[in-house]
Amino acid sequence: MNNLIKISPSILSADFSKLGSEVISLEKAGADYIHIDVMDGHFVPNLTIGPEVIKKLRPLTKKTFDVHLMISPVDNFIKDFANAGADIITFHPEATKNTSKTIDLIKKEKKQVGLSLKPNSKIDIVEKYLDQIDLVLIMSVEPGFGGQKFMPEVLEKTKVLKEIIDAKNLNVEIEIDGGINFENCALAKKAGVNILVSGSTIFKENKGDLKKNIEILRKN
Ligand code: DX5
Ligand code: ZN
Numbered sequence: 001m002n003n004l005i006k007i008s009p010s011i012l013s014a015d016f017s018k019l020g021s022e023v024i025s026l027e028k029a030g031a032d033y034i035h036i037d038v039m040d041g042h043f044v045p046n047l048t049i050g051p052e053v054i055k056k057l058r059p060l061t062k063k064t065f066d067v068h069l070m071i072s073p074v075d076n077f078i079k080d081f082a083n084a085g086a087d088i089i090t091f092h093p094e095a096t097k098n099t100s101k102t103i104d105l106i107k108k109e110k111k112q113v114g115l116s117l118k119p120n121s122k123i124d125i126v127e128k129y130l131d132q133i134d135l136v137l138i139m140s141v142e143p144g145f146g147g148q149k150f151m152p153e154v155l156e157k158t159k160v161l162k163e164i165i166d167a168k169n170l171n172v173e174i175e176i177d178g179g180i181n182f183e184n185c186a187l188a189k190k191a192g193v194n195i196l197v198s199g200s201t202i203f204k205e206n207k208g209d210l211k212k213n214i215e216i217l218r219k220n
Pocket of ligand 2: 010
């Protein structure tokens with residue numbers, strides 16, 4: 001099972017004054033994806049980065065840009081993020097009036113589609129789209145900030161989601177995001193997760209040894 005695990009470090013915990021070299025270091029350290037958190041100060045109470053920054057990072061690595069949009073309404077920005085170099089575009093169903101339409105906008109740009117569930121969002125809001133998307137991102141903290149405490153209650157929902165995906169024989173990955181550390185990553189994998197997002201653990205544990213931290217998350 002372990003070799004299917006992908007690690008997607010969140011650059012929200014990186015040093016923003018040297019974002020380019022941080023992304024290069026993550027690639028060297030063995031990251032599978034680069035998780036980019038986009039926040040608008042409206043859908044979530046924090047502001048981060050937009051397409052211009054992603055465009056500047058794009059030439060520095062071939063790694064998959066795993067772009068997590070926490071912005072509302074989301075439709076008007078899909079094209080900008082696609083053009084900037086996003087590979088996966090994940091949005092929250094609550095951030096659009098018409099989930100199907102937003103999925104189609106992303107597909108039209110030939111990008112992978114992710115749907116994200118906040119800790120209190122129910123599986124129902126993604127279930128009917130499972131055959132049209134590539135991944136479900138389970139938030140294990142309230143979206144908005146790095147460094148928060150993992151909410152173990154989302155694991156139950158994760159298990160049920162995994163069962164639904166398997167029962168339908170679909171090729172949908174499950175990603176988890178928020179408060180992931182060296183202990184709870186094992187619980188997440190057991191629940192059916194195969195992509196781990198991590199900011200604080202990867203950038204801060206073991207004095208910021210990115211390679212070591214990515215390896216531990218992968219194998220634990
Ligand atoms: C929170 C973001 C997460 C966050 C993860 O809204 O979506 O990606 O940066 O950071 P940690 O691992 O520190 O919880
Ligand atoms: Zn995220």
